[in-house]
Amino acid sequence: MTSPIREQLDDPDDAVESGQRKMEWARQHMPIMAALREEYEADQPFAGQRIGMAMHVEAKTAILAEVLAAGGAEVAITGCNPLSTHDDVSAALDAVDGVTSYARRGVDDDEYYAAIKAVIEHEPTITVDDGMDLVAAIHEDYPELIDSIIGGAEETTTGVHRLRAMDEDGALEYPMFAVNDTPMKRLFDNVHGTGESSLASIAMTTNLSWAGKTVVVAGYGHCGKGVAKKASGQNADVVITEIEPRAALEAHMEGYDVKPMAEAAKEGDVFITTTGNRDVIVDEHFDAMQDGVLLANAGHFDVEIDLDALSDKAVDTYEARDGVQAYEMADGRRLNVLAEGRLVNLATPIALGHPVEVMDQSFGVQAVSVQELVENGEDYEPGVHDVPDELDKEVAEIKLDAEGVAYDDLTDEQREYMESWQHGT
Ligand code: RBV
Numbered sequence: 001m002t003s004p005i006r007e008q009l010d011d012p013d014d015a016v017e018s019g020q021r022k023m024e025w026a027r028q029h030m031p032i033m034a035a036l037r038e039e040y041e042a043d044q045p046f047a048g049q050r051i052g053m054a055m056h057v058e059a060k061t062a063i064l065a066e067v068l069a070a071g072g073a074e075v076a077i078t079g080c081n082p083l084s085t086h087d088d089v090s091a092a093l094d095a096v097d098g099v100t101s102y103a104r105r106g107v108d109d110d111e112y113y114a115a116i117k118a119v120i121e122h123e124p125t126i127t128v129d130d131g132m133d134l135v136a137a138i139h140e141d142y143p144e145l146i147d148s149i150i151g152g153a154e155e156t157t158t159g160v161h162r163l164r165a166m167d168e169d170g171a172l173e174y175p176m177f178a179v180n181d182t183p184m185k186r187l188f189d190n191v192h193g194t195g196e197s198s199l200a201s202i203a204m205t206t207n208l209s210w211a212g213k214t215v216v217v218a219g220y221g222h223c224g225k226g227v228a229k230k231a232s233g234q235n236a237d238v239v240i241t242e243i244e245p246r247a248a249l250e251a252h253m254e255g256y257d258v259k260p261m262a263e264a265a266k267e268g269d270v271f272i273t274t275t276g277n278r279d280v281i282v283d284e285h286f287d288a289m290q291d292g293v294l295l296a297n298a299g300h301f302d303v304e305i306d307l308d309a310l311s312d313k314a315v316d317t318y319e320a321r322d323g324v325q326a327y328e329m330a331d332g333r334r335l336n337v338l339a340e341g342r343l344v345n346l347a348t349p350i351a352l353g354h355p356v357e358v359m360d361q362s363f364g365v366q367a368v369s370v371q372e373l374v375e376n377g378e379d380y381e382p383g384v385h386d387v388p389d390e391l392d393k394e395v396a397e398i399k400l401d402a403e404g405v406a407y408d409d410l411t412d413e414q415r416e417y418m419e420s421w422q423h424g425t
Pocket of ligand 1 (some may be wrong): 032056060130131156157189343346353354359
């Protein structure tokens, strides 16, 4: 049985202090969380609720957990990726009143799922997931808890995709909000967050420049768009690979080179996968790559780069730097994989995840989704649901207010005009 992180660490007090400093920095830059905390502390909307969470346990996520606890919830949390936890933050979070954290960095598969079980043993009434591992474990191993679960919220594209597949199979037995699909999440976190933090993590991990590099971005969804845009902004030549004709055309019209991976593999200096699918860079591509390439994944799971095939091909493999594993081919070429092919913006040793400001928005949507479940959960059938648009707008309003940005209102005449079909030429 997994014990809370403070019982797992040699020096928990030191860890708590260091984690608290990181949390304080995040807290200072999260105005949406601050506004919600004030409201929740006064109203205690989550009193009596047990919230189970599986997310990247670092400073921003800790602020979300802390805010839910401030609203009266009992929170149990673990990681959603074996490499993205910051142990000090996990410890500081575990020390917060009403929160138990089981997250630890560097866990193996068994330990990862044991920690998820430890969270489920708190018998959550609400679940908050990033990637859907918690929902899956509850449905598979603890179906008896489903009746007492009001619902849940899912953070990421891959998780929503899995949930929809589960829903189509008729297997999803409680309501889930697709937080990822809201404008306040997807247009900021997926685009700017993934773009900025992936490039920052790769640059910091390798100490290499973007300027003059050919950067191959696999997938031109929201994440791919962000990575491509920011790489281009750092003076790299960007090549896009796609499987969807409209997305390929969109990338082409943005001015990027669009090519099949078999062609792109010959030219790239850096490869960043953002597809959410498996086997995007495989055996034949490794054969075509130049010496010294960097291979990084920015999709949720570590399935996009076929590391088994790469291992099989390698005559030698060694740690070239912290967070960089070199695979040497028989002909002497070295292909460098970052963060074991896991989410590069969160899983390298120096990774910090998305910037604080975008996570404030994403987690604002998470918090109001949890509140909606508590207040109106019985209105939602089992299945995947959009977060009510009004709630997403409220989060945007809090942010604009905090930024001091004013904007216009519709006049009554404009509203009438927009709502009528009679006005023509
Ligand atoms: N993400 N979290 C962070 N806490 O630092 N950074 C990124 C963090 C989330 C992001 O919202 C994305 O949808 C998900 O991680 C992918 O697992």
